[in-house]
Amino acid sequence: xEAVGLVKRRDDFTLGPLDxxxxxxxxxxxxxxxxxxxxxxxxxxxxxxxxxAGSVAVPPMGQVGVAFDQPFVLPYxxxxxAVAAYAAFRPGWDQDWFxxxxxxxxxxADARVKDLSRGEGNKLMIALAMGNHPELLIxxxxxxxxxxxxxxxxIDLLREHMRREEASLLFSTHITSDLEHFADxxxxxxxxxxxxxxxxxxxxxxxxxxxxxxxxxxxxxxxLIRGLRxxxxxxxxxxxxxxxxxxxxxxxxxxxxxxQIAVHHERPNDEEH
Numbered sequence: 365x366e367a368v369g370l371v372k373r374r375d376d377f378t379l380g381p382l383d384x385x386x387x388x389x390x391x392x393x394x395x396x397x398x399x400x401x402x403x404x405x406x407x408x409x410x411x412x413x414x415x416x417a418g419s420v421a422v423p424p425m426g427q428v429g430v431a432f433d434q435p436f437v438l439p440y441x442x443x444x445x446a447v448a449a450y451a452a453f454r455p456g457w458d459q460d461w462f463x464x465x466x467x468x469x470x471x472x473a474d475a476r477v478k479d480l481s482r483g484e485g486n487k488l489m490i491a492l493a494m495g496n497h498p499e500l501l502i503x504x505x506x507x508x509x510x511x512x513x514x515x516x517x518x519i520d521l522l523r524e525h526m527r528r529e530e531a532s533l534l535f536s537t538h539i540t541s542d543l544e545h546f547a548d549x550x551x552x553x554x555x556x557x558x559x560x561x562x563x564x565x566x567x568x569x570x571x572x573x574x575x576x577x578x579x580x581x582x583x584x585x586x587x588l589i590r591g592l593r594x595x596x597x598x599x600x601x602x603x604x605x606x607x608x609x610x611x612x613x614x615x616x617x618x619x620x621x622x623x624q625i626a627v628h629h630e631r632p633n634d635e636e637h
Contacts, residue, residue, distance in 0.1 A: 374404060389532055391549070393543035393549070394537070395551070426455045431492070435480070450495070451495060483511070486509055486510065490518070500533075501522075501534070503533070540626055547564050572604075573617070574602065576598065577597060577614060578595075585611055588604070591627065591629060
C-alpha cells in the first residue's frame with residue numbers, strides 16, 4: 365500500500381499532505397494520540413473517505429482484510445448471519461479457519477452482534493477480516509476492550525498470520541506496548557502529520573530517554589529536550605541520540621520505549637517558573 369501527497373480535510377482537522385508506504389511482508393505499526401489522524405488516514409487509504417489531494421495504490425480489495433474498533437455488521441444479526449453475508453464477498457473464504465478463530469476467541473455462532481461486549485465485537489471483526497487469509501490485513505485499535513490475556517493471544521495469532529509468505533499487516537494502536545517486540549516498521553502520526561516513518565529499530569536508535577537533576581539543565585541543552593517535564597528536583601524527556609553529548613556526566617540516558625517517544629514528542633515542554 366502506498367500513498368503520495370495524501371490530503372484529507374474534515375471540519376477543522378487536516379490530514380497531510382503526507383507520503384506513506386506499507387512494505388510487503390512486514391508488520392507496520394501506526395501510533396499516535398487519540399485524534400492524531402490514524403483512523404482518518406486508514407479510512408482515506410481504503411477509499412471510505414474521498415481524499416482531497418494525492419494518490420493511493422492498494423491491493424485488490426478482495427485481498428485486503430479490515431477491522432475497525434467497532435463492528436460494522438448489523439446489530440440484530442447473529443454471528444453466523446454476519447459470516448454468511450461477509451464471506452460471499454471474500455474470495456478464498458476459509459470456513460474451517462474462520463470457525464477455528466471463533467472457537468479461539470470464545471465466540472458463539474448463534475450470539476447476536478448487539479449482545480457482544482466491545483472486546484467480543486473487536487474479536488468478531490478481526491475474525492471476519494482474517495477469514496480469507498488476506499494479503500494485507502489492516503487493524504484499527506484491535507486490542508481496545510481486550511484484557512491483557514486476550515491482547516497477548518491476539519498478538520500471538522497475528523504472529524502466526526505473519527509467518528505466511530507475503531502476508532503484510534498495518535496495525536494502528538495507541539497501546540504502544542503491543543508493538544514493542546512485534547512491529548518491523550513504525551509510522552508515528554501527530555496532528556495529522558507523519559513525524560516518523562521507518563524501521564522501528566532505527567527510531568529507537570535515533571532517540572534516548574533522558575533524566576537528570578534540574579541544575580543540569582542549561583540554556584544550551586534545554587531546547588534539545590522534547591516533552592520536557594520538570595519536577596521538584598529532577599526532569600525527564602526525550603532527546604535525539606546525536607544531541608546526547610550536550611549533557612553532562614550526571615545525566616542518565618536510556619534506551620526509550622515507543623510510548624516514551626510518543627508521549628514526550630506530543631506534549632509541549634514545561635516552562636521554567
